[in-house]
Amino acid sequence: MNGTVRQAREDDDEAVAAFTADTWDDREQRDYIPDVFRDWVAGDGPDQRTVVADIDGRAVGLCQALVLTDHEAWLQGMRVDPDHRRAGLGLRMVDALFEWARDRGATVARNMVFSWNDAGLGQSIAAGFEPVTSFRWAEPTPREGTPSETVDPDPAAAWDYWTDSDARTALRGLALDAGHSWALSELTRDALHDLADEQRVFAVRRDGTCGMACRVRTAAGADERIAEYGVAAWDDADAADALVTAIRDDAAAIGADAVRILLPETPRHVGQAAFVRADTDDSPTFVTAADLTGEE
Structure with missing residues (x-):
């Protein structure tokens, strides 16, 4: 009954759907794993x-x-059948995944845990992760504005601005990764310039x-x-209002139906986001990290 760890196969779909059907049975939120598992298996390769x-x-x-960058890995979807x-x-x-990530040059692995998920946070810490930062989503409605x-x-x-901001300090330099939804990586100068060319800064x-x-x-x-929007940071409520207005207008201009902005979980940022009616989420999300440079 010890079990083995192996690479996932498409024919695991039924079993995975069964043990993730009631992951959070005490909440209205439904687990996303059954919807993405087949895509995950199909997408496995050198960096996944x-x-x-x-x-x-x-x-x-x-x-x-x-593998998000030359030294950063991200773990997600950690689930075990309740039985x-x-x-x-x-x-x-x-x-097994730490070893796989080390072999590809990763020196740090991170993951994300909802703050209300005590079991998930405990499991992450038991697995070698330590809490490093937290963030909150803002979800203002797209609309034109100046x-x-x-x-x-x-x-x-x-x-x-980012390099000297208290937001960067609070977030340990992390922002939403441009290549993978629901993953965070270090925001670099080159990445920001790429986003200016390909998206919007x-x-x-x-x-x-x-x-x-x-x-x-x-x-x-x-x-x-x-x-x-990978991150938003500002000095005061007036700057927050200008930034949120610009983001609303940008989202409307590209035909988006909804907006998601990552904010540092500080009293100032969350409070000022609420003040400018940025529709902040009810609770933060924790990010944990594991150092992969030590002995295996």
Whole structure:
């Protein structure tokens, strides 16, 4: 009954759907795993690996790792069948993926846990992750508008602001990854310049730069098109208002039905976002990290 860890197969779909059907049975939120599992398996390759814990030929656990940059890995979808919990299967899957990520040059692995998910947070810590930061989503409705401050698409100004901002300190330099939804990676100067070319960057100007944000993608949801903004940071409520107005207008201009903005989980940012009616989420999300440079 010890089980093995192996790469996931398409024919694991039924078993995975069964043990993720009631992942959060005490909440209205439905687990996304049954909707994405087949795509995960199909997408496995040099920079992605999906594994399952197998007992007697049946999948009873799941986890996936992604290589985001030359040194950053991301783990997600850690699940274990309730009938097989407390048997160390989650730890064995994570250990296998840590080794896989190390082999590809990763020195850090991170994951995301909803703040209300006590079991998930405990499992992450048991697997070798430590909490490093937290963020909150803002979801203002797209609509046309003119910001009260000047907002330029200047990546150099946005980068200069980001490097010295308290938002960067609070988020440990992380923002939504441009290549993968629901993953965070370090925001770099080159990445911000790429986003200016391929998406949209915002720099709020007053006497100097007093805020920044970047759009990382437009994603198709179940029944809506979502514009995702990798991070937003600002000096004060006026800058927040200008930035949120510019983001609303940008989302409307590209035909998005909804907006998702990553904000640092600080009293100032969350409070000022609420003040400018940015529709912040009810609770934060935790990000944890594991150092992969030590002994295996």
